[in-house]
Amino acid sequence: MFESEAALQLPAGSPELGGEYSLEALAAMGTSPQLLTRVAGRVPGADPARLSRAISVSLDNQARLLRVRAEAGTAVGAHDLLTAWAQEFVAAVSASLVQAAGERLALAEAELATRRAELDTARDALHEFQAAHSISLLQTELERLEAELLRAQERIRELELYTLPADRERLAYLQEELARQPRTLDVDGAAVFAGPVGPDATVIGPVGALVNPTYLSLHQDLVETEERLTANTALLDGLRNFAEEAPERIQALRAELAVLNAEAERLEGEVQLALLRYEAAAEQHTKALQAVAARRSEAPRLVSEPMLPTSPVRPRKMLNIALAAFLAAFVGVGITFILEIWQSPDPEERAVRS
Numbered sequence: 427m428f429e430s431e432a433a434l435q436l437p438a439g440s441p442e443l444g445g446e447y448s449l450e451a452l453a454a455m456g457t458s459p460q461l462l463t464r465v466a467g468r469v470p471g472a473d474p475a476r477l478s479r480a481i482s483v484s485l486d487n488q489a490r491l492l493r494v495r496a497e498a499g500t501a502v503g504a505h506d507l508l509t510a511w512a513q514e515f516v517a518a519v520s521a522s523l524v525q526a527a528g529e530r531l532a533l534a535e536a537e538l539a540t541r542r543a544e545l546d547t548a549r550d551a552l553h554e555f556q557a558a559h560s561i562s563l564l565q566t567e568l569e570r571l572e573a574e575l576l577r578a579q580e581r582i583r584e585l586e587l588y589t590l591p592a593d594r595e596r597l598a599y600l601q602e603e604l605a606r607q608p609r610t611l612d613v614d615g616a617a618v619f620a621g622p623v624g625p626d627a628t629v630i631g632p633v634g635a636l637v638n639p640t641y642l643s644l645h646q647d648l649v650e651t652e653e654r655l656t657a658n659t660a661l662l663d664g665l666r667n668f669a670e671e672a673p674e675r676i677q678a679l680r681a682e683l684a685v686l687n688a689e690a691e692r693l694e695g696e697v698q699l700a701l702l703r704y705e706a707a708a709e710q711h712t713k714a715l716q717a718v719a720a721r722r723s724e725a726p727r728l729v730s731e732p733m734l735p736t737s738p739v740r741p742r743k744m745l746n747i748a749l750a751a752f753l754a755a756f757v758g759v760g761i762t763f764i765l766e767i768w769q770s771p772d773p774e775e776r777a778v779r780s
Contacts, residue, residue: 430505432508
């Protein structure tokens with residue numbers, strides 16, 4: 427029998443592209459029935475069952491080398507068998523790697539589409555929520571109410587502690603001063619008018635009397651003080667009502683904003699989570715695309731071409747068996763002939779034996 431040997435460098439794959447291969451699985455393809463059937467189709471008279479005994483492989487994991495031997499009755503037969511096997515093995519491994527990368531790409535595309543749909547759904551939910559609830563406007567309203575409440579409380583303290591007491595004291599002072607001041611001063615032959623002198627002028631003092639200017643000044647100040655006191659009292663009442671009602675409104679706004687902000691944070695969290703998942707799926711999809719391109723250029727590489735054997739490695743087994751059977755038959759016939767002669771009763775034959 428003649429043997430032909432060859433060695434192939436198996437592809438390493440790229441871990442970053444998800445392309446780490448099982449070298450044992452690739453080596454097992456070398457003696458798989460499918461591969462041997464294709465090899466048998468290229469070798470005249472070959473049988474897949476016989477090829478499983480004629481072809482043997484051994485794997486060197488560290489070097490990623492696959493050593494293969496093919497035996498046949500002739501040197502050319504062994505060489506042709508190994509050459510056909512190597513071509514079919516390289517094609518089968520390449521096709522298997524490309525197919526695996528294509529399947530991985532299909533899964534990555536499906537995953538990417540799913541994650542994209544999840545991201546779109548999460549974003550739509552967030553946008554719908556934001557359109558239905560103006561959180562920024564509510565926050566602005568809350569801040570405005572809080573600021574107005576602070577200003578109202580400060581104004582209330584100012585009115586209660588300073589402005590109104592001062593106005594009341596001034597009003598009492600003016601009333602006392604007016605009570606002590608005469609309204610008019612006596613002047614002979616004179617009349618005192620309020621406003622411009624004319625036919626429609628109002629006389630506020632009798633003829634021969636002059637209005638007391640001090641009284642007029644105090645009276646005017648009294649009127650202004652009363653008006654200011656009345657206005658500030660009304661303002662104080664309004665501020666007190668606001669200060670009583672505002673906390674309830676502020677509390678309601680805070681509660682509403684707390685609920686809305688919690689929901690907004692939940693929806694934003696879902697968007698962020700969906701975005702992270704989508705980005706991870708996009709990264710895997712990119713790697714799958716790169717892997718498909720890489721697999722098309724990856725294949726086992728012959729580092730030792732099949733050599734034409736120059737001499738048989740061992741005698742032919744069937745020929746040895748045939749020769750052994752022939753010799754056994756020849757020896758058996760000879761022994762039988764000798765025994766027959768030895769056991770014959772003929773005296774002449776005995777003489778021959780002696």
